[in-house]
Amino acid sequence: MRGRTPRTTPRRRARGPLRRLTAAAALVLTAGLLSPHATAAADEPAPAADYCAGQCADILPPGANGSATLVEILGNKLFGTQPAHADDQLGPYDALSSGYPSLTDDTLSQFFNDSSFGVPNGQVGSVTRPREDVTITRDKKNGVPHVKGSTRYGTEFGAGYAAGQDRLWLIDLFRHIGRGELTSFAGGALANQGLEQEFWPQAPYTEDDLQKQVDWIRTEGGARGAQAMKDAQAYIDGLNAYREKAKKGRYFPGEYVLTGKIDAITNIGEIQPFKVTDMIALASVVGGLFGNGGGGEVDAALSLLAAQQKYGVEKGTEIWESFRGRDDPETVTTIHDGTRFPYGAKPAKARGQALPDAGSVDREPLVHDRTGSAATAARSGAVTRDPVRAPARLKPLQGMYDDGVLPEDMFRDSASKKGMSNALLVSGKHTASGHPVAVFGPQTGYFAPQLLMMQELQGPGISARGVSFAGVGMYIQLGRGQDYAWSATSAGQDITDTYAVPLCEPDGSAPTKASASYLYRGTCTPMEKLERKNAWKPTVADSTAAGSYRMQVFRTRYGVVTHRATVDGKPVAYTALRSTYRHEADSIIGFQMLNDPSYVKDAASFQKAAQHISYAFNWFYADSRDIAYYNSGANPVRAENVDMSLPVKAEQAYEWRDFDPADNTSAHTPPAQHPHSVNQDYYISWNNKQAKGFGAANFSLGAVHRADLLDGRVKKLTAEGGVTRASLTRAMEEAAVTDLRGEQVLPELLKVLRSGPITDPALSKAVQQLEAWRKGGAQRNQASAGSKAYAHPDAVRIMDAWWPLLVKAAFEPGLGGDLYQALTGQLAVDEAPSAGHGPTGSHAGSAFQYGWWGYVDKDLRAVLGEPVQGALGKRYCGAGDLSSCRDALLASLAAAVAKPATEVYPGDDTCKAGDQWCADTIVHRAVGGISHRSMQWQNRPTYQQVVEFPAHR
Structure with missing residues (x-):
């Protein structure tokens, strides 16, 4: 604890087990659990060179402080109080979804924090010196730790110590998730069982496996690998130092009491020491969530067999490939200058395929x-x-x-459940200042506390500010250096066979x-x-x-x-x-380079650093002169004519080139074959296709993708010129509150419906409501500030109810039940904001990543007689007849209109049935004892930077 002052919010009534804790709480108060662990405020050390001149900003809800004592947890549950800095970034983040239309460069500070290096005079909240060679200074406004070390060991020790202050319980949880031991540690809740069952099978390592990965980096990673492991040990030493002091001083996280690890009265119990191998276990979870790609070949084989059974081998394969969309000519790409990066194309004659016998899987x-x-x-x-x-x-x-x-x-x-991050960058040729502008960040979900941790690190060979995943924060993973900033989106290219x-x-x-x-x-x-x-x-x-x-x-x-x-x-x-199996932490070398001001000096050196990151990410860079992009990943070199989309025989002739199973090593494609670019007019990314020719790992990269919401807006801004930080942020946020279906597919749907007279009054009214919504921008935004109601609530409700019905009506008759079921198993029909999907279920914010929007769009245009590139294998809606298609859509629309709001939004433990606004809201998933209020929906990165560097070294 750092001398926090609880902030009061409306009182809540205590029930159940927490009511029984009130007597113990009184004893806890006298036992010292409220004792602050912070030294008196002192002068801030001189900051490192900062070339952003106040034009760099960031935000990470809910707040920097992700730790709470037992008393603070009780206060939160009984009275609604919040520990200091636990939720102070939630309000500004939430407000942007309503405030963006009038945003200017001068008002950005209302929605983002200044991310300049250091803490200004008069803004020092506290200073902690866990060793003589490191100082942790926290600012008054947000409590972000600024770690400054006179030695490299001290810097990393301080990073670990600060991580303990802010995320001790969360780090402990995630090292147990990575080892498949969460329920034994934290209890048998259904969610806990699901988590360990999700992640442990992806990386079922023994302790020997974890240690071998540490040894591999230390011995095979050269000088930087050896230094990385020294840094990791210093980080762990700092984390353990805080663990020991917090236990002795009785200001450790209260979850240790609530889960029975430590007795609140006697202080008997233990927080197990941390080890470097814990970081490998943590890295396997992070990589599994955000940096993996590919897989799904067995399910793909089953859907292919279903298509072949329906249409015969030749026609069925053609139909399946049209849905597979390996290189859809209509899909939005990050590199749009015509450059191609061939990878993973369908072989003309595939070798070694191992399709299962029907019904045997x-x-x-x-x-x-x-x-x-x-x-x-x-x-x-x-x-x-x-x-x-x-x-x-x-x-x-x-x-x-x-x-x-x-x-x-x-x-x-x-191959599902990847991604959810976006990036918008504009070259200086098209900005008002002549310097590049970037708005970018990762979507890591909304948790209490947040999985990411904001910090600044300054020491020998390290100069950066930004975020890192809790427990592996010896380097900044996404953020800014002295005169450059970088970020990433999940790429999802195929690195799993x-x-x-x-x-x-x-x-x-x-x-x-x-x-x-x-x-x-x-x-x-x-x-x-x-x-x-x-x-x-x-x-x-x-x-x-x-x-x-x-x-x-x-x-x-x-x-x-x-x-x-x-x-x-x-x-x-x-x-x-x-390909990253047994190499979960190899990417540490790339992150070390990104934090090193003597290494990253320009776009070219940034791309070289990103080449050392083996997870599948899209990396973006901006300084005062250039913007750049590089797609990282350990892309295996496959045997000639092997189709990476389907299972292959386990024979040496079909193995990855130079495959050695002892350490899971093989040849990887060289950097020149990875999508990369410098100073394209603009870049956008929202987990979309990287470049023409670059093989997709899933079925979702089709004619309509949520990246279209960014691409159209940024393309228009770039063409007009004079782009500013505010205008690019407005473009991002407008896309964040827009319904992809309403903007990109509804026009074709309305064309079909309006191809004949609509005589039914209820359907006529519904179509008019949809048209008005589309004309207004197809947004899910407030009617007025604070109203908690959409400007077009009926149209939004109709679309939410109609979409799954219209997809089924358009496609199932032509595909047949078995094939329709197989294909919807490969690619979900929809991901509306109110639906439960992805690794965090409902109320998750992220939406419209996976769905049949491109299929519907292509099919309707074909039925309407409009041009279609990369058409589906046949016409489906109404068997290709416009009148029949219209009848099918009208029937499905009638069924949607008849659905009451209580059925469209059935309610849950957060919302009453029928509450449309609440159904969409973002809820911070509690991974500890503190909970926070929900936020209005916006499809936006969790951590986000807005940067424009006016100068360079």
């Missing part, structure tokens, strides 16, 4: 031996959800899967799909079985009844087993092999 079971509450959840298939913001109960990671159903199929090679491994029995008997040995280069080899046994008991924070279960995966030299099937009648195991 079984997903590999992950969870076994359920007892107690785990068995109950499995039998019922659902549990009563715990309120995300409930004052009576405290779920450590509630809300991540709060649809109430334990995800039995989490262990899958899915599926191999069909022949099964065998060691004694030579006939294998079955259940066999636990496989043929590796002609030798029957036993699979490695890895297990996690988790058991839990009820705690104050999690009253889930006692239970346990066991997670189990089989690992081969071709990766982890995900499915079993037969191919040509012979049993196989399908495995997922990711």
